[in-house]
Amino acid sequence: MTILSVNDLKVDFDTPDGTVNAVKGVSFDIRAGECLGIVGESGSGKSQSFMAAMGLMPPNGRATGGVELQGEQILNLPVSKLNRIRGADVGMIFQDPLTALTPHLKIGEQMAEVLKVHKGLSGREARAQCLDWLDRVRIPEARRRLKQYPHELSGGMRQRVMIAQAMLCEPKLLIADEPTTALDVTVQAEVLDLMDRLKDELGTAIALITHDMGVVARMCDRIKVMRLGEFVEEGEAKAIFDAPSHAYTQRLLEAMPRIDKGEANRTETGEEILTVDDMKVHFPIRVEGGLFGRTVPLKAVNGVSFGLRAGETLGIVGESGCGKSTLARAVLRLVEPTDGTVSWFGKPLNQLDKKALKNERKDLQIVFQDPLASLDPRMTIADSIAEPLKTFRPELSKSERQAEVVAMMERVGLEREKYNRYPHELSGGQNQRVGIARAMINRPKLIICDEAVSALDVSIQAQIVTLLKELQAEFGMSMLFISHDLSVVREISNRIMVLYLGRVVEMGDADTICTAPVHPYTRSLISAVPIPDPVAERERARIRLPGELPSPLDPRAALRFLPSKLAAGEEDYVPRLTEVAPGHMVAEHDALEDIMAREKKAAA
Amino acid sequence: MFARSEKTAELAADITDFTAVRGRSLFRDAMGRFVRNKAAMASVFVLGLIVLFVVFGPLIAVWDNEEIDWANMGDILRNGAPSIASGHFFGLDELGRDLYSRTIQATRTSLLVGLIGAAMALLVGTAWGVIAGFYGGRLDTAMMRVVDILLAIPLTLILILILVVAGRNFVTLFIALGAVSWLTMARIVRGQTLTLKTREFIEAARAGGVSEGQIIFRHILPNLIGVVIVYASLLVPEMILAESFISFLGLGISEPMTSLGRLIAEGAGTMAHGTIWQLAFPLFFYVTIIITMFFIGDGLRDALDPKDR
Numbered sequence: 001m002t003i004l005s006v007n008d009l010k011v012d013f014d015t016p017d018g019t020v021n022a023v024k025g026v027s028f029d030i031r032a033g034e035c036l037g038i039v040g041e042s043g044s045g046k047s048q049s050f051m052a053a054m055g056l057m058p059p060n061g062r063a064t065g066g067v068e069l070q071g072e073q074i075l076n077l078p079v080s081k082l083n084r085i086r087g088a089d090v091g092m093i094f095q096d097p098l099t100a101l102t103p104h105l106k107i108g109e110q111m112a113e114v115l116k117v118h119k120g121l122s123g124r125e126a127r128a129q130c131l132d133w134l135d136r137v138r139i140p141e142a143r144r145r146l147k148q149y150p151h152e153l154s155g156g157m158r159q160r161v162m163i164a165q166a167m168l169c170e171p172k173l174l175i176a177d178e179p180t181t182a183l184d185v186t187v188q189a190e191v192l193d194l195m196d197r198l199k200d201e202l203g204t205a206i207a208l209i210t211h212d213m214g215v216v217a218r219m220c221d222r223i224k225v226m227r228l229g230e231f232v233e234e235g236e237a238k239a240i241f242d243a244p245s246h247a248y249t250q251r252l253l254e255a256m257p258r259i260d261k262g263e264a265n266r267t268e269t270g271e272e273i274l275t276v277d278d279m280k281v282h283f284p285i286r287v288e289g290g291l292f293g294r295t296v297p298l299k300a301v302n303g304v305s306f307g308l309r310a311g312e313t314l315g316i317v318g319e320s321g322c323g324k325s326t327l328a329r330a331v332l333r334l335v336e337p338t339d340g341t342v343s344w345f346g347k348p349l350n351q352l353d354k355k356a357l358k359n360e361r362k363d364l365q366i367v368f369q370d371p372l373a374s375l376d377p378r379m380t381i382a383d384s385i386a387e388p389l390k391t392f393r394p395e396l397s398k399s400e401r402q403a404e405v406v407a408m409m410e411r412v413g414l415e416r417e418k419y420n421r422y423p424h425e426l427s428g429g430q431n432q433r434v435g436i437a438r439a440m441i442n443r444p445k446l447i448i449c450d451e452a453v454s455a456l457d458v459s460i461q462a463q464i465v466t467l468l469k470e471l472q473a474e475f476g477m478s479m480l481f482i483s484h485d486l487s488v489v490r491e492i493s494n495r496i497m498v499l500y501l502g503r504v505v506e507m508g509d510a511d512t513i514c515t516a517p518v519h520p521y522t523r524s525l526i527s528a529v530p531i532p533d534p535v536a537e538r539e540r541a542r543i544r545l546p547g548e549l550p551s552p553l554d555p556r557a558a559l560r561f562l563p564s565k566l567a568a569g570e571e572d573y574v575p576r577l578t579e580v581a582p583g584h585m586v587a588e589h590d591a592l593e594d595i596m597a598r599e600k601k602a603a604a
Numbered sequence: 605m606f607a608r609s610e611k612t613a614e615l616a617a618d619i620t621d622f623t624a625v626r627g628r629s630l631f632r633d634a635m636g637r638f639v640r641n642k643a644a645m646a647s648v649f650v651l652g653l654i655v656l657f658v659v660f661g662p663l664i665a666v667w668d669n670e671e672i673d674w675a676n677m678g679d680i681l682r683n684g685a686p687s688i689a690s691g692h693f694f695g696l697d698e699l700g701r702d703l704y705s706r707t708i709q710a711t712r713t714s715l716l717v718g719l720i721g722a723a724m725a726l727l728v729g730t731a732w733g734v735i736a737g738f739y740g741g742r743l744d745t746a747m748m749r750v751v752d753i754l755l756a757i758p759l760t761l762i763l764i765l766i767l768v769v770a771g772r773n774f775v776t777l778f779i780a781l782g783a784v785s786w787l788t789m790a791r792i793v794r795g796q797t798l799t800l801k802t803r804e805f806i807e808a809a810r811a812g813g814v815s816e817g818q819i820i821f822r823h824i825l826p827n828l829i830g831v832v833i834v835y836a837s838l839l840v841p842e843m844i845l846a847e848s849f850i851s852f853l854g855l856g857i858s859e860p861m862t863s864l865g866r867l868i869a870e871g872a873g874t875m876a877h878g879t880i881w882q883l884a885f886p887l888f889f890y891v892t893i894i895i896t897m898f899f900i901g902d903g904l905r906d907a908l909d910p911k912d913r
Contacts, residue, residue: 387812388812
C-alpha cells in the first residue's frame with residue numbers, strides 16, 4: 001500500500017540573487033513497512049523536498065507538483081488542515097534533538113501536547129500513553145523522565161524522546177531527517193535499531209534522509225541518490241551498493257571510508273618526539289548539596305600516557321565526553337593539565353614559561369572541528385593564514401608574506417583569487433582548507449586535528465583526509481587525529497588509541513584495533529560503526545553494551561568493565577594496561593560475558 | 605626625499621608588483637561600503653553643513669550673542685521675528701538677544717558635549733569592559749563591582765559632586781559627563797567579550813602563538829566594533845540631553861553661554877506667546893544632529909560587518 005506518493009515536486013526559492021531551484025522535479029512513492037533512503041550531500045535538496053511536502057517552507061519558497069498522502073492531495077494545503085496531518089499521520093524527527101525540543105517544557109508536557117491536539121487526550125490518559133511510548137523506545141526510568149527538561153537528558157535519549165513523540169499518534173509515515181548525525185556511533189546504532197523495529201512491528205513507512213552510506217546500508221530497502229535537486233540514481237539498496245551506475249553514486253561510495261576494509265597509514269616513522277606521561281585534567285564542577293553547593297572534580301582526562309614518533313599519525317577515538325578534545329588542548333597547553341608531564345623533543349612542555357612556550361607553538365598546531373567558527377569573521381582568509389607568520393617570522397616583508405600565503409593556499413587547494421575572501425563567503429570544505437593552511441604555514445612538526453573532518457560532507461571529508469596525508473608525506477609532520485568516526489581514523493592513522501571516560505582502554509596498530517579489538521568497549525564501538533554494504537552490514541553481529549554512556553562524574557562509571565572489582569568494593573581501583581602483543585596495549589577488564597551477565601542481573 | 609624606509613619600499617613593491625594579489629583590509633573595505641551607503645553619506649553631508657555653519661556662521665552675524673537689542677526688546681512678538689533687514693536672522697529671544705548667534709554658540713556646545721561625551725564613553729567603557737571580560741576572574745569581579753556601585757549612585761549626584769568639587773567650566777563638564785556615560789558601555793562590552801573569548805578562533809589564535817594583547821587588538825576589538833558604534837551613536841543625544849539637564853540645575857554652562865537643550869527649554873516655555881521661532885530653530889538643529897548621528901552609526905555598523913552586502 002502506498003503511503004506517500006510524490007509526483008514531480010519542484011521547490012523554488014526567491015532570493016535577492018534570483019530564483020534558486022532547490023528541487024527540480026522529483027517523484028517517488030513510499031509503501032507501508034518500507035524504508036526509503038534519500039541520500040545526498042548538503043545542498044542537494046533532500047531535506048527541502050520533504051519540508052515542502054509537509055508545508056514547512058520559509059516564506060520565500062514555492063512548491064509545485066503533487067504530494068499525495070494515502071490518496072489525498074496535501075501539497076500547499078492551508079496550515080490549519082496541514083496541522084491535522086502533521087503529527088497525526090506523519091511524524092518527523094530532526095537532526096538536532098536539543099533544538100527540536102522546547103527547552104522550557106518538561107518532556108511529559110511536550111509529549112502530552114501532541115496527544116491533546118490530535119486525539120483530545122489529556123491528564124492521566126495522556127500520561128499513560130506517553131509513558132507507554134517512552135518505554136517502547138527503551139528509555140530507562142521513563143516515569144522520572146516525564147518530569148525532566150530536555151537539557152537534563154543525553155543526546156541519544158533526547159533523540160529517543162523525539163521518536164517517541166513522533167510516534168505517539170502512530171503515524172503511517174515517519175520522516176527522519178539525519179536522525180543520527182549528531183549522535184555517537186553506539187547511540188546511533190541503538191536509535192537505528194529502534195526505528196527498524198518500529199517499521200517491522202507497526203508497519204510504519206520511513207523516509208530516511210541522510211548523507212551516511214553506512215546508515216543507508218543498514219536501514220534502507222530502496223535508495224534514491226539526490227544531487228543538485230534531482231535524483232541521479234534510484235533502485236534497490238543491494239543493487240545500488242553492488243553496482244552503482246551513476247558516476248556520482250560511485251564517487252560517494254568510494255569516498256566513504258570502511259572500517260572493515262582498507263589500508264591503514266603506513267608511512268615511515270622516526271624517533272619519538274612527543275611523550276605524554278600520566279596526563280590528568282580535572283575541572284572543578286559545582287554540584288548541589290550543602291548550603292553553598294560543593295565542588296567535585298570532573299576527571300576529563302584521568303591518567304593518559306602515550307608517545308608519538310616523528311611522521312606518525314596517532315588516532316584518538318572515543319565517544320563524546322571521553323576527554324579526547326581536552327587531552328589535545330592539554331597537550332598544547334590551551335588548558336592547563338592538572339598533573340602529568342608532556343615532553344616535546346625532551347623539553348618539558350608543561351613547565352615552560354610563557355615566552356618559551358610561545359617559541360614552541362611554532363611547531364605545535366591545531367585544526368579545529370568547526371571550520372567557520374575557528375576563523376575570525378572580520379578577517380580575510382589571507383589575514384588568518386598569515387597570522388602565525390606575523391608572530392613567528394616578523395622579519396618577512398609584506399610582499400614576501402603574501403607570496404608565502406599564496407603558495408600555501410595553492411598547496412591546500414585554494415585558488416589565489418580567494419585571497420581577499422571572508423570566511424562566510426566560502427564553503428565548509430574550503431574553510432577547513434584555510435584552517436589547515438593556517439596550521440601548516442610555519443611547517444610545524446606536530447598537528448592536532450580535533451574532529452577536523454567531522455562537520456564535512458563525505459566527499460569533502462575524503463578530500464581533506466587525502467590532503468592531510470599528502471601534506472604529511474611532503475612535510476613529514478606528526479599528527480594526532482581526533483575523531484569519533486572510527487572509519488576515518490583507520491584510514492589516516494598508524495596507531496589508534498581508544499579513550500573511555502578519560503582513560504586509555506586500548507591502544508595499538510590501526511589495523512589490529514579495527515579488525516581484532518580485545519577490550520569490550522572497543523569491540524562494541526567497532527561493531528556499531530555502520531559499513532556501507534547492505535549484505536555485510538545486516539549479517540554483522542552487534543555487541544551491545546547494556547545501559548547508557550555513564551556520566552564522568554559517577555566514580556563507579558570508570559570501572560564499568562571491571563564489575564568484579566566494583567563488587568569487591570574497590571571503587572578507586574585503576575585498571576592496568578597490559579601489552580597483549582607487541583605495541584598492543586589493553587586495559588584490564590572482565591570478560592564480556594561476565595559484564596553482560598552482571599548488568600542483566602542488576603537490571604532484573 | 606631619498607630617505608629609505610621600509611614603508612616606502614613596501615609601498616613601491618606593492619605598486620610595481622602587478623602580479624601579486626592586493627590584500628584587502630577590514631577598514632578599507634568598510635570605507636568602500638560606507639561610501640556606498642546613501643543614507644549614511646547624506647547624513648555625513650548634512651552634519652558637515654552644520655559644522656560649517658557653526659564655524660563660519662559668526663562671520664555673517666550682525667549681532668553678538670550677549671548683546672541685547674534694546675530697541676526691539678519691548679515687543680518681541682511684533683519686532684523680534686526672524687528678519688534679514690534687522691540682522692536678526694533667527695529672530696530675538698525672550699530677553700532681546702540675537703537668536704542666530706545664540707543658536708550657533710549653542711550648537712557648538714552641544715556638538716562638543718555630545719561627541720566628546722560619547723567618545724569618552726567609547727574609550728573608557730570599551731577598555732574597561734574588554735579588560736574585565738577578557739582577563740576574567742577576580743579582576744573581572746573587582747572591575748564590575750566598581751561599575752555596579754557607580755551605577756547604583758544616582759547619576760545626577762555624581763555629576764553635581766564632580767562639578768562642585770572641581771569647579772564649573774567646560775573641561776570639568778566633559779570629564780563629568782564622560783565619567784558617568786561609560787558605565788553602561790562597559791557592561792555591554794564585557795558581555796560581548798565574554799561570548800567572544802570562548803569562540804574557537806580565539807583559541808586558534810592562541811594556539812598560533814599570538815600574544816594576549818594582540819588577541820585583544822586583532823580579534824576581540826574588531827568583532828566588538830558593531831555593537832560599540834551603534835551604542836555610541838545612541839549616546840550622543842543622551843549626552844546632549846544630560847548637559848541641558850545639568851545646565852538647568854545651574855551647574856553646567858552658564859549665561860550668557862547656552863546650549864541647544866536650554867534654548868529648546870526656553871523656546872518651549874514661550875511658545876504660548878506666539879514666538880514659535882524661539883523653539884523652531886534650536887529644535888531643528890537638535891533633531892538634525894540626532895538623526896544624522898543615528899544614520900551614521902548604523903552605516904558604520906553595516907560597513908564594518910563583512911557579512912553585510
